[in-house]
Amino acid sequence: AQKITQTQPGMFVQEKEAVTLDCTYDTSDPSYGLFWYKQPSSGEMIFLIYQGSYDQQNATEGRYSLNFQKARKSANLVISASQLGDSAMYFCAMREHTGRRALTFGSGTRLQVQP
Amino acid sequence: GAGVSQSPSNKVTEKGKDVELRCDPISGHTALYWYRQSLGQGLEFLIYFQGNSAPDKSGLPSDRFSAERTGGSVSTLTIQRTQQEDSAVYLCASSSVSGSSYEQYFGPGTRLTVT
Numbered sequence: 723a724q725k726i727t728q729t730q731p732g733m734f735v736q737e738k739e740a741v742t743l744d745c746t747y748d749t750s751d752p753s754y755g756l757f758w759y760k761q762p763s764s765g766e767m768i769f770l771i772y773q774g775s776y777d778q779q780n781a782t783e784g785r786y787s788l789n790f791q792k793a794r795k796s797a798n799l800v801i802s803a804s805q806l807g808d809s810a811m812y813f814c815a816m817r818e819h820t821g822r823r824a825l826t827f828g829s830g831t832r833l834q835v836q837p
Numbered sequence: 838g839a840g841v842s843q844s845p846s847n848k849v850t851e852k853g854k855d856v857e858l859r860c861d862p863i864s865g866h867t868a869l870y871w872y873r874q875s876l877g878q879g880l881e882f883l884i885y886f887q888g889n890s891a892p893d894k895s896g897l898p899s900d901r902f903s904a905e906r907t908g909g910s911v912s913t914l915t916i917q918r919t920q921q922e923d924s925a926v927y928l929c930a931s932s933s934v935s936g937s938s939y940e941q942y943f944g945p946g947t948r949l950t951v952t
Contacts, residue, residue, distance in 0.1 A: 765945065813880070824872075825870075
């Protein structure tokens with residue numbers, strides 16, 4: 723069963739506007755972590771933001787925030803004030819704290835920021 | 838400090854040949870992961886090393902794939918009798934196991950092409 727679902731293969735956003743990238747997950751582990759990574763065309767994987775399942779507040783890192791809705795099992799990434807350099811693939815990932823410690827990734831969303 | 842390094846950056850090999858891919862993790866990181874990314878896809882977990890524990894090999898796609906980690910540092914992923922479907926980018930990541938996020942830092946990857 724797919725554990726991380728990203729339903730938006732591609733998204734467009736105008737420069738300086740905000741954009742939300744969707745991510746839903748499935749786990750029976752009560753303790754887990756959710757991650758977002760950015761992969762520009764150069765191929766490197768860049769860590770953006772982390773949310774723990776027991777964190778009371780939504781994570782924020784600069785222009786990135788994570789809209790964590792635990793009951794709905796969603797962990798959407800919000801990018802505010804989009805910049806041209808934000809154009810990239812974005813991957814949502816989950817790590818369960820029991821069992822496998824590696825990340826399970828979604829299929830990604832390609833974001834294109836338009837001037 | 839130095840990040841995760843991988844070599845070679847590109848490898849072209851003929852079907853049936855063996856290849857070795859190398860990963861040098863961040864100094865002090867005890868956890869090391871190998872992932873595979875096929876064209877336009879998300880990352881697929883292959884194998885996970887943590888300290889002196891037995892590795893989690895549950896993601897290896899066949900017995901042609903093996904990996905070792907010497908001295909708790911450098912890791913080598915070996916693919917025997919390569920097939921065209923092995924063509925992908927192979928990414929290595931490392932993480933500390935202190936703190937709560939276990940954030941993984943990725944190397945630049947090795948692009949493997951099997952002809």
